[in-house]
Amino acid sequence: MGRAPAAVREFLRARSSGKVGDSVFRGLMLACGLSILAIVALIVVMLVQQSKLSLHEFGFKFFLRSAWDPVAGDFGALPFIYGTLVTSILALLIAVPLALCVAIFIMEICPGPLRGPVAFTTELLAAIPSVVYGLWAVFVLVPLMRDKLGPLLVKLFGWTGLFSGSNFGEGLLTASIVLSIMILPVISSITREVMSAVPVSQKEGVLALGATRWEMIRIAVLRNARVGIVGGIILGFGRALGETMAVTMVIGNHADISRSLFAPGYTLASVIANEFTEATGDLYLSALIEIGLALFLVTIVVNTIARLLVWAVTRGHAVQGQ
Numbered sequence: 001m002g003r004a005p006a007a008v009r010e011f012l013r014a015r016s017s018g019k020v021g022d023s024v025f026r027g028l029m030l031a032c033g034l035s036i037l038a039i040v041a042l043i044v045v046m047l048v049q050q051s052k053l054s055l056h057e058f059g060f061k062f063f064l065r066s067a068w069d070p071v072a073g074d075f076g077a078l079p080f081i082y083g084t085l086v087t088s089i090l091a092l093l094i095a096v097p098l099a100l101c102v103a104i105f106i107m108e109i110c111p112g113p114l115r116g117p118v119a120f121t122t123e124l125l126a127a128i129p130s131v132v133y134g135l136w137a138v139f140v141l142v143p144l145m146r147d148k149l150g151p152l153l154v155k156l157f158g159w160t161g162l163f164s165g166s167n168f169g170e171g172l173l174t175a176s177i178v179l180s181i182m183i184l185p186v187i188s189s190i191t192r193e194v195m196s197a198v199p200v201s202q203k204e205g206v207l208a209l210g211a212t213r214w215e216m217i218r219i220a221v222l223r224n225a226r227v228g229i230v231g232g233i234i235l236g237f238g239r240a241l242g243e244t245m246a247v248t249m250v251i252g253n254h255a256d257i258s259r260s261l262f263a264p265g266y267t268l269a270s271v272i273a274n275e276f277t278e279a280t281g282d283l284y285l286s287a288l289i290e291i292g293l294a295l296f297l298v299t300i301v302v303n304t305i306a307r308l309l310v311w312a313v314t315r316g317h318a319v320q321g322q
Contacts, residue, residue: 043296051290053283062290068255070279075287077294079255083172083265084295087247088240090176090261095184096233102184103191108217119192126185134249137178142169142250145177150262165260168252173261175251179243183236190232190310194225231309238302242295244269268295 048055054062058075065076106119146169153163153173198221206220222229252264253274266274268291279285 040300044293047289047293047296051286051293053286054290055286057283058287062287063294066255066257070275070281070284073281073283075283077268077287077291079257080266080268080271080291082257083251084241084267084269086172086261086265087176087179087251087267088237090173091179091183091240092233092237094177094180095187095236098180099184099187099232099236100191100229102188103195104217104221106188107192107195108213108221122188123185125181126189130182130243130245131249133178133182134246137174137246137250141174141177145169145171145174161259162261165258165262167262168264170250170252170264171260171262172251172258172265175247175265175267176261178246178250179240182243182246183239186239187232187236190235191225191229194228194232194310195221197228198224227312228310231306231312233306234302234309235306238299238306241302242269242299243267244273248273268292 054075058065062075063077063081066078067074067076068079069075102118102122106115106122110118146167150163150167150169154167157163202220202224203216206216211219247267248270251267251270253266253270254264255266255271256263258265272288272292272295276285276288279288
């Protein structure tokens with residue numbers, strides 16, 4: 001027993017210090033981390049270089065002009081910005097209440113044996129490819145919107161002017177419904193994450209004061225998690241901004257600004273996907289790349305804000321978990 005410490009000491013002394021291995025490992029990990037920043041920087045540089053012609057020709061007014069005439073070489077991104085904002089905001093209005101209710105049910109109300117399957121099914125929606133959503137919308141949602149849901153909306157809310165004109169099933173509202181289904185699992189997952197960060201002691205304290213289950217959820221859970229929930233909503237908004245294939249298949253693909261939600265439209269992402277292969281002139285191609293640059297920068301800003309809001313809520317919980 002007296003020789004064991006000496007043997008261990010001799011073994012450790014005979015080994016190398018490991019400084020070289022640690023330095024190599026640290027350098028490799030640093031290079032991997034910096035490579036992500038380098039890739040993002042290269043994408044921005046490439047987009048700026050390829051859109052110089054459009055930037056020089058139209059300047060900032062490119063985003064305020066509604067003309068889109070490839071034959072005359074007259075381009076403006078306002079119809080696509082309008083379509084992107086309308087579909088994304090409508091998708092949030094549809095998805096947020098449902099996502100919050102699903103998250104509250106899973107975290108606070110759902111029986112234990114069902115919690116896992118319900119959460120898995122909700123997150124499974126995020127794994128479905130975009131083109132599958134588009135096919136489902138083409139064969140199911142478009143006829144439903146044209147024959148049943150559209151006439152009902154005209155009957156109930158036609159006086160608003162938001163449901164006027166011809167209804168062919170494809171349009172801004174149809175694209176918004178598809179987007180709402182696609183962003184629902186994102187918002188629900190983030191909401192569950194920030195709700196789980198609320199200390200159990202706060203829930204028990206509110207219940208001990210005589211609050212009902214709903215009052216406990218409203219006062220102790222939602223109030224403490226509201227910043228993170230807003231972050232999840234913004235993250236879903238960023239997801240909706242960049243969605244391409246499903247929207248392209250059902251939005252109608254027409255560069256126009258219309259008050260009616262039945263009208264066809266275009267988004268920043270769908271116009272790139274639909275017209276990039278048809279771009280024949282340099283100015284036409286440059287205008288599409290400038291749209292891609294704007295979409296890329298907006299998506300980065302939106303997702304950064306959302307991540308910061310979620311981190312602001314969950315950082316304390318992470319420290320406690322450690």
